[in-house]
Amino acid sequence: MPVRTVELVLTPGEAANENLWPARLAKKLRVAPEHLKGHRLLKRSLDARKAPVKYRLRFEVGVDEELEPSSEIAWGAPSLNPDVKKIVIVGCGPAGMFAALRCLELGHKPIILERGKDASARRFDLAPIMREGRVIEESNYCFGEGGAGTFSDGKLYTRAKKRGPVAEVYRTLVAHGAPEKILVEAHPHIGSNLLPKVVMAMRESVIAAGGEVHFGAKVTEFLLDDGKMKGVATSDGREFRGDSMILATGHSARDIYELLHQKKILLEAKPFAIGVRIEHPQGFIDQAQYHLKSGEKRDENLPASRYALATTIKGRSVHSFCMCPGGFVVPAATENDEVVVNGMSLSRRDSPFA
Numbered sequence: 001m002p003v004r005t006v007e008l009v010l011t012p013g014e015a016a017n018e019n020l021w022p023a024r025l026a027k028k029l030r031v032a033p034e035h036l037k038g039h040r041l042l043k044r045s046l047d048a049r050k051a052p053v054k055y056r057l058r059f060e061v062g063v064d065e066e067l068e069p070s071s072e073i074a075w076g077a078p079s080l081n082p083d084v085k086k087i088v089i090v091g092c093g094p095a096g097m098f099a100a101l102r103c104l105e106l107g108h109k110p111i112i113l114e115r116g117k118d119a120s121a122r123r124f125d126l127a128p129i130m131r132e133g134r135v136i137e138e139s140n141y142c143f144g145e146g147g148a149g150t151f152s153d154g155k156l157y158t159r160a161k162k163r164g165p166v167a168e169v170y171r172t173l174v175a176h177g178a179p180e181k182i183l184v185e186a187h188p189h190i191g192s193n194l195l196p197k198v199v200m201a202m203r204e205s206v207i208a209a210g211g212e213v214h215f216g217a218k219v220t221e222f223l224l225d226d227g228k229m230k231g232v233a234t235s236d237g238r239e240f241r242g243d244s245m246i247l248a249t250g251h252s253a254r255d256i257y258e259l260l261h262q263k264k265i266l267l268e269a270k271p272f273a274i275g276v277r278i279e280h281p282q283g284f285i286d287q288a289q290y291h292l293k294s295g296e297k298r299d300e301n302l303p304a305s306r307y308a309l310a311t312t313i314k315g316r317s318v319h320s321f322c323m324c325p326g327g328f329v330v331p332a333a334t335e336n337d338e339v340v341v342n343g344m345s346l347s348r349r350d351s352p353f354a
C-alpha cells in the first residue's frame with residue numbers, strides 16, 4: 001500500500017493527544033497498527049460550524065513503507081560576486097525584509113535603510129505611548145526594525161483571493177524562529193511576543209549573507225538623475241546610491257507620499273475600507289462560536305475563538321477585519337495628536353478580550 005493521505009475528525013482532547021493518532025489512523029485505514037511506518041500532520045483545522053466542535057487533521061501516512069524524511073527548513077543564499085548589483089531598500093518592515101532576502105537569493109546586495117531603531121531598542125519606546133499617550137515619532141508600533149509587523153498580531157491568513165508563494169513565506173519565517181505549527185494550521189498565528197525574535201533573526205541572515213541594514217536612517221530625499229532614481233539621502237546628510245531602489249515604507253509613512261508628490265512621481269489612489277475596532281469579552285465570542293451555554297467555559301484544548309463576518313449592503317461590502325482572539329487593543333499612532341488603534345495578541349492568546 002503506498003503512502004496515503006488520511007483525514008481524522010477528532011474531539012479537541014483527541015486532537016491534542018498525539019499518542020492517540022497512530023491507532024486512529026490504523027483504524028481509519030483498516031490495517032493493523034504494526035503496518036504503520038510513519039505519519040506526518042499536513043493540516044489542522046477547526047470545524048465549529050455546529051456542536052460539538054471538532055478538529056479535522058489531515059495526515060500523510062506510510063503503510064508498510066517509510067515516509068520520506070521532511071526537508072530541512074533553513075534559509076540560505078549564494079555568495080555575492082564582487083560586481084554585485086546594489087539594491088537600496090527603504091524600510092525594514094515585512095516588505096523590505098522579504099525583498100532583501102529575495103535580493104540575496106538572486107545574488108544582489110540589499111542595503112536596507114530604516115528610520116527607526118532595532119527591535120530590542122524599539123521595545124522601550126512603546127512605554128510612553130502606553131502610559132502617557134505620547135508618541136515617539138521615529139520609534140513606535142509602526143516604525144523601527146520589522147515595521148508594523150514586529151509587534152503585530154502575526155496572523156498569517158487572509159480572505160484575499162490574491163495568492164503568492166505563501167508556503168515559501170511560512171518556511172522562511174520558520175527558518176528564522178517562528179513555530180513550526182504555522183506550516184500546518186489552517187489559520188496560522190505567531191503572536192506579538194515571538195515576532196521580534198523572528199524579525200531580528202531575519203536581519204542577521206541579511207547581514208550574514210552580505211547585505212547591509214542601517215537603523216536611524218530616515219530617507220528624506222530622492223536622488224534623481226534625468227528622471228531616474230539613482231539613490232536616496234537621509235535626514236543626517238548621508239547618501240546611498242544603488243542600481244535599483246525599492247520603496248517599502250508602508251502605510252504610515254505619510255512624509256514619503258508627500259515627497260513622491262513633490263517630486264512629481266506618479267501616485268495612484270487606491271480604494272480603501274473604513275471601520276472601527278470593537279473590543280469584546282472573549283467569553284462572549286467563545287459562547288457564540290463554540291455553541292456554549294451561558295457561563296460555560298470553552299474546552300481547555302480549544303483556542304480563544306475567532307469570527308469573520310461579511311455581508312453586502314446597498315452594493316457595498318461590509319466585513320470584519322483583523323480580529324485578535326485573546327488579544328489587546330494597541331495604540332498604533334506614528335504622530336502625536338492622532339488616534340490610531342490596532343490589535344495584537346500573545347502566541348497563547350490568553351487575554352480575556354477579543
Ligand SMILES: Cc1cc2nc3c(=O)[nH]c(=O)nc-3n(C[C@H](O)[C@H](O)[C@H](O)COP(=O)(O)OP(=O)(O)OC[C@H]3O[C@@H](n4cnc5c(N)ncnc54)[C@H](O)[C@@H]3O)c2cc1C
Pocket residue numbers: 090091092093094095096113114115116141142143144145146147148149150151152153154155156157217218219220248249250251252253256322330332342343344
Ligand atoms: C498592532 C498591529 C497588528 C497587526 N496585525 C496584523 C496581523 O495579525 N496580520 C497581518 O497580516 N497584518 C497585521 N498588521 C499589519 C501589518 O503589520 C502590516 O500590513 C505590515 O507591517 C506592512 O508591511 P510593510 O513592510 O509594507 O510596511 P511597514 O510594516 O509599515 O514597514 C515600513 C517600514 O518603513 C520604515 N520607513 C518609513 N518611512 C521611512 C523613511 N522615510 N526612511 C526609512 N525608513 C522608513 C518604517 O519605519 C517601517 O519600519 C498589524 C499591524 C499592527 C500595527
